[in-house]
Each structure stands twice: as structure tokens, then as C-alpha cells.
Amino acid sequence: MSIQYDETGLAGSFGSFPKSFDYGAEEPEVQSPSSSDKPRILLMGLRRSGKSSIQKVVFHKMSPNETLFLESTNKIYKDDVSSTSFVQFQIWDFPGQVDFFDPTFDSEMIFKGTGALIFVIDAQDDYVEALSRLHLTVSRAFRVNPNINFEVFIHKVDGLSDDHKIETHRDIHQRANDDLADANLEKVHLSFYLTSIYDHSIFEAFSKVVQKLIPQLPTLENLLNIFISVSLTVLILMYTTSQTCMFLPDAEALFYFRLMQDGSGCAYDKESLATIKLNNTTVLYLKEVTKFLALVCILREESFERKGLIDYNFHCFRKAIHEIFEVGGVSSLLSEKRNSSLKFAALNGSIL
Numbered sequence: 001m002s003i004q005y006d007e008t009g010l011a012g013s014f015g016s017f018p019k020s021f022d023y024g025a026e027e028p029e030v031q032s033p034s035s036s037d038k039p040r041i042l043l044m045g046l047r048r049s050g051k052s053s054i055q056k057v058v059f060h061k062m063s064p065n066e067t068l069f070l071e072s073t074n075k076i077y078k079d080d081v082s083s084t085s086f087v088q089f090q091i092w093d094f095p096g097q098v099d100f101f102d103p104t105f106d107s108e109m110i111f112k113g114t115g116a117l118i119f120v121i122d123a124q125d126d127y128v129e130a131l132s133r134l135h136l137t138v139s140r141a142f143r144v145n146p147n148i149n150f151e152v153f154i155h156k157v158d159g160l161s162d163d164h165k166i167e168t169h170r171d172i173h174q175r176a177n178d179d180l181a182d183a184n185l186e187k188v189h190l191s192f193y194l195t196s197i198y199d200h201s202i203f204e205a206f207s208k209v210v211q212k213l214i215p216q217l218p219t220l221e222n223l224l225n226i227f228i229s230v231s232l233t234v235l236i237l238m239y240t241t242s243q244t245c246m247f248l249p250d251a252e253a254l255f256y257f258r259l260m261q262d263g264s265g266c267a268y269d270k271e272s273l274a275t276i277k278l279n280n281t282t283v284l285y286l287k288e289v290t291k292f293l294a295l296v297c298i299l300r301e302e303s304f305e306r307k308g309l310i311d312y313n314f315h316c317f318r319k320a321i322h323e324i325f326e327v328g329g330v331s332s333l334l335s336e337k338r339n340s341s342l343k344f345a346a347l348n349g350s351i352l
């Protein structure tokens with residue numbers, strides 16, 4: 001079989017090509033859960049810490065420079081990201097100064113249905129007040145719902161030297177945990193991330209927050225591992241149209257694609273497929289999985305000579321993804337019963 005390459009380069013390489021295989025009826029679209037089932041992520045922190053900027057840059061493709069003109073948020077802004085993300089969730093952006101003692105602030109209602117609480121701290125500012133606010137917020141929320149994931153974004157680190165970043169991270173980590181220990185709340189776990197809207201760190205941090213809320217994640221990782229082992233791929237990753245979520249067996253290897261937009265909207269659709277020769281030994285292969293998700297593999301050139309098998313395995317993989325997200329996902333696709341319908345093929349021809 002001859003190998004055909006699209007040599008247009010990585011950045012602008014995304015386009016529509018005819019499918020090389022016809023596997024019969026299309027799989028149905030992944031169904032959306034009702035809004036009450038969607039995990040909720042809260043964005044909290046002092047005024048001007050950068051909450052709205054994060055939400056606009058990550059989910060609405062706002063350029064970082066435009067955030068300079070964002071107005072202060074005065075009430076809770078609820079953003080349903082279902083239409084731009086494979087993973088369905090809501091983000092609630094809070095105004096800077098939430099008054100927990102205000103009778104109109106309904107902690108029960110707000111924290112009960114929350115999956116993750118992101119607390120944003122401006123690392124370029126004096127963060128003493130932010131730390132006491134973090135403590136108040138976390139202790140309140142934990143009392144209502146101990147299952148919330150508490151995520152602390154040490155934000156705007158683009159203005160800090162590398163040494164200063166490390167020292168700020170250490171200091172905030174230490175003080176926040178000391179405050180919890182003093183209040184007998186050692187069991188509360190805080191995760192810390194160094195973030196900035198001016199580089200990929202904010203996408204990476206948000207991606208990690210969202211991944212923790214996906215019950216199907218272990219199953220997805222298993223599927224990717226099977227795909228890697230049978231297709232002899234060097235690296236594999238998935239990305240979403242909103243760039244917010246990736247499933248990476250090899251977490252060291254992060255890189256990002258941005259979907260090309262044209263006048264008529266998004267260039268990405270069911271037919272999307274790209275094959276790019278990266279160097280003399282590796283080929284990048286990208287294919288649509290769902291409306292919001294693509295599979296990207298880096299293959300050794302010799303593996304790509306058996307492209308039919310890779311396409312077949314991709315078909316199995318896509319079918320499985322559709323199944324777990326339709327069924328609600330928590331039941332494992334890799335249980336014995338379901339495994340019988342999932343038959344990947346190894347490159348030596350054996351069926352797994």
C-alpha cells in the first residue's frame with residue numbers, strides 16, 4: 001500500500017479529506033445530559049484576580065490582550081459549555097467579593113451541586129487577603145459538600161521569574177495548608193497550579209480540573225492504551241474543539257492544536273482526517289471521533305504501511321467512545337460482557 005502524505009506542516013495542517021473506509025451506518029451523536037446532571041465548576045477569588053479572563057480565554061477563544069478591557073463581574077455569570085466541549089459542564093463565574101454572610105447567598109444550593117471549586121489567586125499582587133478568603137471559602141464549601149475538588153490557580157505567573165514562581169508556589173501551598181491544619185481541616189485536599197492566560201498553562205490546568213470530573217476517564221485511558229498497543233503508535237492524544245480536555249497516557253507529551261475557522265464556521269467535521277509526515281520516521285495521523293473530539297496519533301512510518309488495520313482499530317475505538325458516552329459511561333466498557341463486541345486487530349493480524 002502506498003503512503004500518501006499531506007506535507008503542509010503542523011500548524012495549518014487540518015483539513016477535510018475523503019474517508020478511506022466506509023464502515024456502514026454512522027454512529028449516533030453523543031447525547032447531552034440534562035443541565036442538572038452536568039458537573040458544575042465554580043470560579044472564585046478576589047476582585048481582578050483574573051476569573052472572567054480565564055473563562056473567556058479558555059472557552060470563548062478571547063485573545064489574552066482583549067481581557068484588559070473586561071468589566072468587573074457584578075453577579076454570578078453561568079456559562080454552559082455544552083456547545084463547545086465534548087465534556088458537558090457548567091462554569092459559574094462569581095463576582096470578586098462574595099459575602100458568605102449575606103442571607104441571599106445560598107451556600108447549600110451553590111455548593112451541593114458543585115464538582116470543582118477553582119480559587120484564583122493573583123500571584124502578582126500581595127496574596128495575604130486572598131489566602132484568608134481561600135480559607136473561608138474552602139471551609140464553608142467543605143462543610144456543605146466534602147466531595148468538591150478544591151483547585152487553587154496561582155495565576156498571572158507570566159510576570160514572575162522562574163525562581164519567584166517556585167517560591168510563590170511553595171509559600172502559598174504552605175500557608176494555605178497551615179490555615180487548614182489550624183482549623184482541624186487537614187483532610188481537605190487542595191491542588192495547586194501555576195497559571196497564566198498568556199501561555200498554555202491555563203489550558204493545561206483547566207484540562208486537569210475537568211478530567212477529574214469525567215467518570216469515564218479510566219475507561220477512556222484503557223481504550224487509548226489498547227489502541228496504542230495494537231497500532232504501535234508512539235504517542236496518542238485526544239483534543240477537543242475547545243482545547244480544554246485531553247486524555248494523555250503520556251502526560252509529559254503535551255501539545256495543542258487550534259481548529260481552523262473559516263467564514264462558514266468550523267472547518268472540522270465528520271470527514272476530517274489529516275496525515276502529515278513529521279520527519280523521516282514518523283507520521284502524524286488525525287481523525288474525527290465525535291463533533292468535539294479528535295484522535296491524534298504519531299506513528300512509526302513502517303506501522304503506517306498497514307493503514308487499513310489502523311483504520312479498522314480506529315473504527316473500533318470510535319464505536320467504543322460512542323457507546324460509553326451514550327450508556328452514561330460509568331459501567332465499564334471493558335467488562336467481560338461488553339469486551340466481546342470490541343475486537344481490535346494487532347498489526348500482526350491477530351484479533352484482540
Ligand SMILES: Nc1nc2c(ncn2[C@@H]2O[C@H](COP(=O)(O)OP(=O)(O)OP(=O)(O)O)[C@@H](O)[C@H]2O)c(=O)[nH]1
Pocket residue numbers: 045046047048049050051052053054064066067068069070071072073074094095096097155156157158159195196197198
Ligand atoms: N498578566 C496577566 N494578567 C491577567 C491574567 N489573567 C487576567 N489578567 C488581567 O487581570 C485583570 C482582571 O481580570 P478579570 O478577568 O476581569 O478579573 P476578575 O477576577 O473576573 O475580576 P472581577 O470580575 O472584578 O471579580 C484584567 O486586566 C486581565 O487582563 C494573566 O494570566 N496574566
